[in-house]
Amino acid sequence: MIGRVFSRNFTRTYKHSLNSHTIQESIIRSEYAVRGAIAMKAMEIERQMETGTKFGFDKITHLNIGNPQDLGQKPISFNREVLASCLVDDPERNRMIYSSDAVDRADHYLSHINHRAAGAYSDSxxxxxxxxxxxxxxxxxxxxxxxxxxxxxxxxxxxxxxxxxxxxxxxxxxxxxxxxxxxxxxxxxxxxxxxxxxxxxxxxxxxxxxxxxxxxxxxxxxxxxxxxxxxxxxxxxxxxxxxxxxxxxxxxxxxxxxxxxxxxxxxxxxxxxxxxxxxxxxxxxxxxxxxxxxxxxxxxxxxxxxxxxxxxxxxxxxxxxxxxxxxxxxxxxxxxxxxxxxxxxxxxxxxxxxxxNPPTEESVSKEVYDLYKKEEQTIFDGLKHRANLITEKLNNIEGVSCNQVEGAMYAFPKIQLPRAYCHLANTLGIQPDLKYCLDILEKTGIMIVPGSGFGQEEGTFHFRITNLVNCSLEMERALDMIGEFTEDIMSQYRYKGVETVKLPHEPILDSEYQTI
Amino acid sequence: MIGRVFSRNFTRTYKHSLNSHTIQESIIRSEYAVRGAIAMKAMEIERQMETGTKFGFDKITHLNIGNPQDLGQKPISFNREVLASCLVDDPERNRMIYSSDAVDRADHYLSHINHRAAGAYSDSxxxxxxxxxxxxxxxxxxxxxxxxxxxxxxxxxxxxxxxxxxxxxxxxxxxxxxxxxxxxxxxxxxxxxxxxxxxxxxxxxxxxxxxxxxxxxxxxxxxxxxxxxxxxxxxxxxxxxxxxxxxxxxxxxxxxxxxxxxxxxxxxxxxxxxxxxxxxxxxxxxxxxxxxxxxxxxxxxxxxxxxxxxxxxxxxxxxxxxxxxxxxxxxxxxxxxxxxxxxxxxxxxxxxxxxxNPPTEESVSKEVYDLYKKEEQTIFDGLKHRANLITEKLNNIEGVSCNQVEGAMYAFPKIQLPRAYCHLANTLGIQPDLKYCLDILEKTGIMIVPGSGFGQEEGTFHFRITNLVNCSLEMERALDMIGEFTEDIMSQYRYKGVETVKLPHEPILDSEYQTI
Known part of the structure; x- marks a missing residue:
């Protein structure tokens, strides 16, 4: 995923009719953390990688967004066969490579659409x-x-x-x-x-x-x-x-x-x-x-x-x-x-x-039903296993505590960031948890989202991480890297006086960056 | 197409927290003619047909909206084969029923997506x-x-x-x-x-x-x-x-x-x-x-x-x-x-x-290219033929004049509605061209959109009609029906004094209907 990277200093001239003075404040103020500063930074890194810059990792790991198939989760075969059969409406030919049940289901939908047209607007x-x-x-x-x-x-x-x-x-x-x-x-x-x-x-x-x-x-x-x-x-x-x-x-x-x-x-x-x-x-x-x-x-x-x-x-x-x-x-x-x-x-x-309306034992052949159930179960088992893995692994990291992940696709652990680290972040003009996530990204390539994007009790810090990597080993490795990184931060800043923190040469982010 | 039919009298009680008093005026005021009163009326008719009410036609003809496949236009085969191959990512199997070129093109797209996942979010x-x-x-x-x-x-x-x-x-x-x-x-x-x-x-x-x-x-x-x-x-x-x-x-x-x-x-x-x-x-x-x-x-x-x-x-x-x-x-x-x-x-x-990036002579086999060109040409020829047919036929209707349809998918003819007919419409609280379109719909089942939804010089009336019926004969028939209906209106109202117009028992539309 490589997207647009915005320059840090937006043009403030009046050359353009559409500029920061002529756009509604409500749009400028609205923030969307999941696709915000972290995503921008990741794009910048991916661009740099493309042009040869070396990082300590080969690729970005997207633990920032609930996007299962981007992390290797396979789609359910039956569903895709139905959708493909809706796009190419040729039941006889489709039956050569798809299950008859899928072709029939496509027929069920198309027969309720004027001219069987999946390419027509429907009612609103x-x-x-x-x-x-x-x-x-x-x-x-x-x-x-x-x-x-x-x-x-x-x-x-x-x-x-x-x-x-x-x-x-x-x-x-x-x-x-x-x-x-x-x-x-x-x-x-x-x-x-x-x-x-x-x-x-x-x-x-x-x-x-x-x-x-x-x-x-x-x-x-x-x-x-x-x-x-x-x-x-x-x-x-x-x-x-x-x-x-x-x-x-x-x-x-x-x-x-x-x-x-x-x-x-x-x-x-x-x-x-x-x-x-x-x-x-x-x-x-x-x-x-x-x-x-x-x-x-x-x-x-x-x-x-x-x-x-x-x-x-x-x-x-x-x-x-x-x-x-x-x-x-x-x-x-x-x-x-x-x-x-x-x-x-x-x-x-x-x-x-x-x-x-998923296929049932009654509505489709045993073969189709069994495959559907098996695919679903594999996905579910993976999600469940990794939900437990995350809870366990995160709770083992110094300074991190995490409630049991009962459902959904995320953990939202609390992290106790050292005072000196927070001070450094504040001096840079960003939230400490945003700095933490940006640092992890730069160091490990792992994308997680700072708690400040979701809201948290004042004075506490969190991050959101998904359980979606489609391989437990890789998930484990990512959690280990987050653990190591966090422990590094802890040992580096724990006993540091706030006054000793040296600012980097250039702020890593300006405040406009965050509004994206 | 059957959709929600709204009752003519909206609940005005304060029982609901979300009601006509608590929704922004700008939303209430905004109108969208193409899916407005005419579409609502058509849905009502379709509902009534479903429950056995007889009309002077078997089905609604949608000449109100640029929705080609709803009127029988066929999709381009190559494109659909590519999309189907993106949904079921199994090149070898796909090659059994789709052209190799289509499967290759799907591969081209998927190979640029992480995990070849058409089911993942892309960058925004x-x-x-x-x-x-x-x-x-x-x-x-x-x-x-x-x-x-x-x-x-x-x-x-x-x-x-x-x-x-x-x-x-x-x-x-x-x-x-x-x-x-x-x-x-x-x-x-x-x-x-x-x-x-x-x-x-x-x-x-x-x-x-x-x-x-x-x-x-x-x-x-x-x-x-x-x-x-x-x-x-x-x-x-x-x-x-x-x-x-x-x-x-x-x-x-x-x-x-x-x-x-x-x-x-x-x-x-x-x-x-x-x-x-x-x-x-x-x-x-x-x-x-x-x-x-x-x-x-x-x-x-x-x-x-x-x-x-x-x-x-x-x-x-x-x-x-x-x-x-x-x-x-x-x-x-x-x-x-x-x-x-x-x-x-x-x-x-x-x-x-x-x-x-359509297939070219260089990029695909002759067979695939020829089929693509043929399909495209058939669609184009039909559109062009019907664009000319519309211009000609409309100009032959008494009271109707229409500029040459040079492009797009619509004609927007001017119609001179008799004074008494306009008076009747005004008394009913609706625009004369809306009444004209509603009357045509009720009489013939043909949906066209009144000019007032698109804007027109004050005192003039128009309607919009698409050239999309995928059969010239059917298009011709629809135009003939519009012609007959219009001539009926003309002969019925032309010499009528405004004072002789009798109101129907019940207004056919109230003004709220129009805001939908």
Whole structure:
């Protein structure tokens, strides 16, 4: 992955009509850590490697982003055969190299599309047959009734999240409650839409639990400042924190939302990624369990995606959003937002069908079913093994502590950085955890993301690391390198007085770099 | 295509936190005609047909939207074989049913992607190898030098247009010049981002030409009202108007933009769709032709897409944007906007590679090349034939006049609606041309879009119709039906006094319907 590298000093002249003075502040201020300073630095290194500069490593290891196939995870064969058969609509020929079941499934989708055209725009909300499969999936998963008209097929979950935040934020007094730590799409979009972040802190001590008391505290602090709290985001299983929420805790959030009359945004893209003995419970199911007035009153948007789970089909950009208890007018506005982009890509839409309606023992041949299950299991086992490996290995590093990775694809360990190291970072004008991640990258080629990008309690430092390297040995090696590097830092700075820290010749980063 | 049908009376209670009082006015106000009232009405009809209601037609004919494959246009085989081979990465097996050239091309793309993973996120701006192909394409087409870092791969052209308008509109005084008639994504987004539309009128009398005088007039009228004109959009070939701009006219716009220091947005998605003896000239080429100071000063974003041309791959959602003479800071902001959605879908990205780097006589076998050319030619011939057919047939209808369709996929004829018919429409609270299109839809099942959605000189009425039905006979039949219907209207209302018009029992549409 090599991308654009921005010069550190942006042109500040008035030669251009589009410049830092003429672009909205809300865009300039919005940050997106996962693709931020660390990604920029990595690109710079890759460029330098291309032109012959030597580093202490051969390649960059991307432990910064939930991108499984970029780290060697294989796609599920059945799904890809279906998608390929949708692109080249020639069942007879396809049957020569793909399983008949895959070809039949492609036929099932194409037969519901005008002229069998995977290359046509669909209606803005999506292909009806896939929307129905999503409806069936939620009904079966949660024992509820779903209206297929409430389903919107999206380019990944992020598109749905974007639409909903845009609808929810009317003016700069509108606030959205987000967990801290959070996945930075929320902070980035709230800033972009000129709203207010209302952070509620997850409790690291109790495995990143969400408590009613903390929700109330955050809410009242915000309203006291005149913020109109419009919605609350929850991410379950947690990103970057990996906790799996209990139905009981979900019920508390629902009651809170009902009492305060706020909208719930449920980011549930990791629902298949649970590595401990806990069961995923959707907000939709918890709502139903509580019954009236909650079940028919609390407004909810739930998001799901092809990109995570066991498919890891990030590049296909497929996802869905289900709206529940949402006003018709708001539906019309969501529809209109979607219409400007015409529709989500059709391959991603069909991918969503495959996500929610996987082959079953009854629907396909034994051979196809067995292969599907085997591929899925291999992926799951790897994720689970590495989730445990990470927890264990990180806890063995001096100064690092990490909660059990229960779910999702990340660990979010706490790191106690020496005072002198923090001082050095501050003098350079960057967060200590950003410096730590930049240093690791330069030294080892490993990309991890600083906790400051996700939010953390003041005075604490963390980083996010994925469990996605598709080889346990390589994962182990990466963790060892992080361990060695960290111990080096510790021994180098632990006893150092703040005053003895020498600044490097040139600041490694200026503050503008960070806003990217 | 059956989608959500909204009830005509939206809930106005305060039960919901997200309602018509809590959503931004700019979202509520923004309209998108192509997917607006007509599409809603069609969905309603399709629903009713599903439940047994009889209409005077068997199916809806979608002449409302540039969606070729929905009307039977076939995809190009080579391209689909490449994409399928990217999804199922098994060259040996693929060679059994696809051409070796297609499999090789897939290998070319995959070999430039980490782990050959079409299912991984790419860098936010896109897959580097495709960005390079776009660079080569523009260089060859225009005889210019392009920096591949200035290319952004997008989900269709609409995504790039969205990013640029968002960057260009800082506050409600910022204006964007748009042609009238225009493609409504511009008006919809300008409204959504709370900017001002600065309309400049294309001259219907001279085949929808853009004149310097009109640009000046529009500009000065806007600035006199305190509008800060930031950018100018041009659509070439025109949508909905079908004109092909000359290099000379482009040079005038460029000089205008330079003088006024405004940003140019060049919507060039129909560059392959030219049916008369004119050559496409890009703004980039015209800029280069003018030389300094224009060529290195005028800021430009050009958009291109997979959806149109001869591929018609709307559903893949692929496109690109090239920024030229754009400030590094603005680049960084564009990059950041793109990063929140992570990346465009990879199949669409590879599709862009195939758009800009088609197989040549040298690069593939004769058989593959011949088939490619034949398929392309068949599509082109059909489009051209129907473009001429439309122009001719429409001009034969009483009250209808239509400029020659030189390019793109639409005709935008003027229609002289009888005074009594207009009165009836106004009494119903809708535009006369909307009523005309709704009536045609109800009577014939043909969907066309009213001119009011694209903008038109006050007091004139138009509609937009596509030339995409993949069968000339069917197209002819549709045009005949429109002709008959129009003549009915004429004879029914021509001599009618306004006072004699009887209102139907119930308004067919309320005004809220229109805002969708």
């Amino acid at each position: 909300t999506g292909i009806r047959v896939v929307m129905r499969e999503v409806k069936d999936f939620i009904e079966k998963r949660d024992g509820v009734e779903v209206n297929e008209d409430n389903i919107y097929l999206t380019n990944g979950a992020s598109e749905g999240i974007t639409y909903m935040l845009r609808l929810l934020i009317k003016d700069e007094n509108d606030g959205i409650m987000i967990p801290i730590p959070q996945y930075p799409i929320y902070s980035a979009l709230i800033t972009r839409f000129n709203g207010k972040q209302v952070p509620y802190y997850l409790d690291e001590e109790t495995g990143w639990r969400m408590t009613y008391e903390e929700l109330e505290k955050a809410y009242f602090e915000a309203t006291a400042k005149g913020v109109n709290v419009k919605a609350l985001t929850l991410i379950n299983p947690g990103n970057p924190t990996g906790q799996v929420m209990s139905q009981e805790d979900l019920e508390k959030v629902i009651k809170f939302a009902h009492e305060k009359r706020i909208f719930l945004l449920a980011d549930e893209v990791y629902q298949k990624n649970i590595y401990v003995d806990k069961e995923f419970c959707s907000v939709r199911k918890a709502l139903h369990g509580l019954g009236a007035p909650y079940s028919n009153d609390v407004e909810l948007a739930s998001f799901h995606s092809l990109s995570k789970g066991l498919l890891g089909e990030c590049g296909l950009r497929g996802g869905y959003m289900e709206l529940h208890n949402v006003n018709e007018f708001a539906h019309a506005m969501a529809y209109k937002s979607k219409a400007v982009g015409l529709c989500s890509n059709i391959i991603g839409q069909i991918g969503v069908g495959l996500l929610v | 701006t896109g897959i580097r190898v495709v960005m390079r192909e776009v660079k080569d394409f523009i260089e060859k087409r225009d005889g210019v030098e392009v920096n591949e870092d200035n290319i952004y791969l997008t989900n269709g052209a609409s995504e790039g247009i969205t990013y640029m308008l968002r960057l260009l509109i800082k506050d409600e005084n910022d204006g964007i010049m748009i042609p009238i008639p225009q493609y409504p994504i511009y008006s919809a987004l300008i409204t959504r981002f709370n900017g001002k539309q600065v309309p400049y009128y294309l001259d219907e009398e001279t085949g929808w030409r853009m004149t310097y005088e009109e640009l000046e007039k529009a500009y000065f009228e806007a600035t006199a009202k305190g509008v800060n004109v930031k950018a100018l959009t041009l659509i070439n070939p025109g949508n909905p108007t079908g004109q092909v701009m000359s290099q000379e006219d482009l040079e005038k716009v460029i000089k205008f933009a330079h003088e006024k220091r405004i940003f140019l947005l060049a919507d060039e998605v129909y560059q392959k769709n030219i049916y008369v003896d004119k050559e496409f000239c890009s703004v980039r080429k015209a800029l280069h032709g003018l030389g300094a100071p224009y060529s290195n000063d005028v800021e430009l974003a050009s958009f291109h897409s997979l959806s149109k041309g001869l591929l018609g791959e709307c559903g893949l959602r692929g496109g690109y944007m090239e920024l030229h003479n754009v400030n590094e800071f603005a680049h960084a902001m564009a990059y950041k906007s793109k990063a929140v959605g992570l990346c465009s879908n990879i199949i669409g990205q590879i599709g862009v590679g195939l758009l800009v």
